[in-house]
Amino acid sequence: MGPEYGDGTRVVHTVSAGAGEPFLAGPVFASAYHLGGENTYGRSHNPTWRALEAALGSLDGGEAVLFPSGMAAISTFLRVVLRPGDTVVLPSDGYYLTRDLVAELPVTVVEAPTTGPYPSFDGVRLVLLESPSNPGLDVCDIAALAAAAHEAGALLAVDNTTATPLGQRPLELGADAVVSSDTKAVAGHSDVLLGHVSTVDHALAEEVRAARTVGGAIPGPFEAWLAHRGLGTLDLRLTRQAENAAALHAALTGRPEVTGLRWPGAPEDPAHAVAAKQMRRFGGVLTFVLRDAAAVAAFLERSRLVAASTSFGGLHTTLDRRAQWGDPVPEGLVRLSAGCEDTADLVADVLASL
Known part of the structure; x- marks a missing residue:
């Protein structure tokens, strides 16, 4: 279903049915x-994978290849496009395991913060962006960086996990590929591990698919089915999560217990100007800093609605203290993923838990 339809229509109709057939x-x-x-x-082909790949590719505006996790997706993509001696530019403030992964490859790594400044891309093979970044929620100008990368002969890929295909379409902004952990908001029910790579380059998609077959990083059919079944509510889920994030941002602004409050949807947020230009919606993830690790633990102990979880994007509101995983952030920095609870209930619970 084409982009002339709205988000809700497109995700609902990723599952279609003819007369007398079930909506499955x-x-x-x-x-x-x-x-x-x-x-x-079975390692090469599966109709259940292909059904979800067709749905995700349609939302991304490209051709999708499904994987059993986001890290399987990005590691396979990197093995396909990089060769020994290549140079890759990575976000210094993005997902830490991506940096750990690339550090083990025989390539030259150049790190740059999401907001820049960026180095010259001359001689670079791949520029990998993450926008919004995880966990800092900084945003970069994807179209401008894609143009600069292509002028220098480099590929540009975007980790679109936080934004989702409904929140941002990097392929339309000039990216060569999108990688995503669909474990998060795309599957959205905290019960699936999945990831995918999308590209407008059919030859590249075929290379990634062939590498999946050889490497054996194949998704589980039942996981693919679960994610596809839940995809029809993605628009509804993201809408409620963003409403809750906006309400929480407003409620937390000015609170003495909270510093470093970030949400790209807020007009006063440093990322908002660029985010508003390229994002179609701002999502349900906020970042802020409490006093220390003990303050985070006390918050979670008091809360009746917020659970500790290192994943995000699900129906339940979750909170994760990122320093415990090795992110170079303050001990009290948390990433809060707003769920689909009633807004008034969630705001009251979070304020009481402070």
């Missing part, structure tokens, strides 16, 4: 050995 994401093919045709082997 399709059967779960645990194995495709018996199907024949293009379904020759």
Whole structure:
């Protein structure tokens, strides 16, 4: 279904049905050995994967290749596009495991903060962005950086996990590829591990797909089915999460217990001007700083609605103290993922828990 339709219509109709057929994401093919045709082997082909890939590719505006996790997606993509001796530019303030992964590859790594300044891209093979960044929620100008990368002969990819395909379409902004952890808001129910790579370059998609087959990083059919089944409510979930994030941002602004409050949807946020230009919605993730680790623990102990979780984007509101995982941030910095609770209940709970 094309971009002439609204987000809600597009995600609902990623699952279609003819007369007399159920509104289902399709059967779960645990194995495709018996199907024949293009379904020759269970590590290479699966109709359940392809159904979700078609849906995600449509939302991204490209061709999607599904993986069992976001890290499987990004590691496979990096192995495909990078060669020994290549130079890759990474966000110094993005997901820490991406930096750990690239540090093990035989490449030259140049780190730059999401907001810049960026180095010259001359001689660079790949520029990898994460916008909004995790956990700082800084934003970069994807279109401008894509143009600069292409002028220098480099590829540019964007980790779009925080934004989701409904919140931001990097391929339309000039990116060569999108990587995503669909474990988060895309699947959205805190019960699935998945990831994907999307690109407008069919040849690149085929290379990534072939690398998945050889490397064996294949998604579980039931996980793919679960994510596809839940995709129809993505617009509704993201809308409520953003409403809750906006209400929490307003409630937390000026509170003496809270510093460093960030949400790109707030007009006063440093990222807002660029975010408003390229994002279609601002999402449900906020970042702020409490006094220390003990203050975070006390907050979680008092809260009746907020759970400690290192993932985000689910139905339940969750909070994660990022320093415990090695992020170079203050001990009390937390990433709060607003869920789909009633706004008044959530705001009251968070304020009481401070």
